[in-house]
Amino acid sequence: MRIAEDYVQLRFAFQQYADQQSFHITMDQLAQALFCTPRNAKLIITKMEQARWIEFRSGRGRGNTSELTFLHPVTTALLDEAKERVLQGDVQSAFAWLQAHETLAIVRPLFLEWLMTYFGYSTQQVGQDRVIETLRLPIYRPIVSLEPANALYAFDTHLVHQIYSRLVQYNHLQQTFTKDIAHHWEVNEGATCWTFYLTKGITFHHGQELTAQDVYASLTRLQDPSVVHHWLVQDIDYIQVIHPYQIQIILRRPNALFLFYLSHSAASISPASELSTHPQHTLPIGSGPYQVVSHHTGKCTLTLFPSYFGYRGHIDQIEIIIVPENEAEACFGTSPGVLTVVTGEFPIPADLEMPLTQTVTGVSTLTFNLRKDTILQDHRFREVLVQGIDRLHMVRELGSTYLRPASGLHIQAESLAEQAPYHIMTEDIVAQLQQTSYAGEALHLYTFARHATHAYWLQQQYQTFGIVIQVHIVTWAETIQPDTMEQADLILFEAMVSDNPISLLEHVQSHRNFIRHSLPARTVDQLDQLTQHMLASSAQEAIMQWSVAVNQLLQESCTSAFLVVRTASTIYHPSLRGVHVNPKGWVDFATLWFQDT
Secondary structure: OHHHHHHHHHHHHOOOOOOOOOEEEOHHHHHHHHOOOHHHHHHHHHHHHHOOOEEEEOOOOOOOOEEEEEOOOHHHHHHHHHHHHHHOOOHHHHHHHHHHOOOOOOOHHHHHHHHHHHOEEEEEEEOOOEEEEEEEEEEOOOOOOOOOOOOOOHHHHHHHHHHOOOOEEEEOOOOEEEEOOEEEEEEOOOOOEEEEEEOOOOEOOOOOEOOHHHHHHHHHHHOOOOOOOHHHHOOEEEEEEEEOOEEEEEEOOOOOOHHHHHOOHHHOOOOHHHHOOOOOOOOOOOOOOEEEEEEEOOEEEEEEOOOOOOOOOOOOEEEEEEOOHHHOHHHOOOOOOOEEEEOOOOOOOOOOOOOEEEEEEEEEEEEEOOOOOOHHHOHHHHHHHHHOOOHHHHHHHHOOOEEEEOOOOOOOOOOHHHOOOOOOOHHHHHHHHHOOOOOOOOEEEEEEHHHHHHHHHHHHHHHOOOOOEEEEEEOHHHHOOHHHHHHOOEEEEEEEOOOOHHHHHHHHHOOOOHHHHOOOHHHHHHHHHHHHHHHOOOOHHHHHHHHHHHHHHHHHOOOEEEEEEEEEEEEEOOOEEOOOEOOOOOEOHHHOEEOOO
């Protein structure tokens, strides 16, 4: 509200006067305080009078002063403006607003008290018979992309699954595939010809029926080499629309795991019209259980799609509010219906009385860019980088989301006691370093804010051996840009892993993945040979053997350092039911419902 900004500006300029205390002032003084012309100052004063924030008596005659009285408490003005910014979906601006005016009034405690009750469950009566249920979720990371072909980060892909549908779904609990928009599918003996039969009458959020032509357009979109998830369709030879509810996909080589590819978030189906060069809508259009009704930098609002063909959810509206990571702890509350996923943004209270589910989500990984002619080409130096990290010390120092040392790009269930020893001797590492060609040059490590503490910890650890690391904190969106990936010597990120082989496949097949992007051509060729052999077989044993071989190749070549296993904690109020946490640590919105206690 501009009136609040102007009012606070006046109160700052004349803070020596208390509320209800009249004082004399000239229009020139008002204009100077408001940084505007006398004419505009008169307009601003009129608005404040109409709002009953001030009382103003204009001086009569040239040279006579006017009389001004502040009626509106400045604390109220500051607090109401901060609340309004949150309601508009700009939590970061609300905190900045209060911080900028701390010399005028300390309002932050009152704001935090209100904010903690803002998140969670609320209802709104509409008419006599309808109640709209809303769930507001604090999220401590930005939404980078909701376009399926380019959505990469865990929360983005989670939202894609809520908004869009795919040909098939993968049930990670039962480890089987279930129908989504395809009610039946067939595959030939060689696993090169896949035919899908679509359910009739499925509609997109804008009312258009979903047909095989939309499937064709969506998969063709993925064939553009510039999109993040091009790897999913790189083996497709051609796609044929048999009729509006039947589509056939022909592969260049056998792929018995092709259903995993088609269950990926990037294989979500969009309307063909929205994939053209001139889409009709600016918001994502899918056919999933929730539809996006508004989206800007700080807030994304989803509502139930009443014509959804599958299981209809219970919560009418989901408001996703982006909270700055440095304010995450301040925004954590215990209101009814509150749901939050913590991935290290703040320590979880020891006396927490709400249900908590801890999920293993991935492996903290440091990649080495071997496509640049640097010291990283020295295998002995890379061994020092891998072996010079005291992973047990890292687990103990960096917080509860660091579960245990990692032994590769897979999750093992063994305890810390069963792990190989990770404690290091500094003098041994220094001796190894002296056997390399390292001459003190700086290595540039890139990561985003969530991993900043981890990055600076690594910087200090390597400094003890005389290895210089310069840390660059960039935005989530900048991290995945090809230019950033090429500039970086090292990239620190969390490699998402699960029992679904598609997670490991993505790390070794996607050219936009940090791991594959950093590998030399010979290692890429070796990985591709291993993968092609595995994809030709549907045997579970072949998948397990492939996983072991991939991890062994990556470790023996020292192309990345696999550091620690990471977790996410999903915390929710007991009144929120139907909380089913997926392997990414997030909760499917369609299963949630509120039990009034």
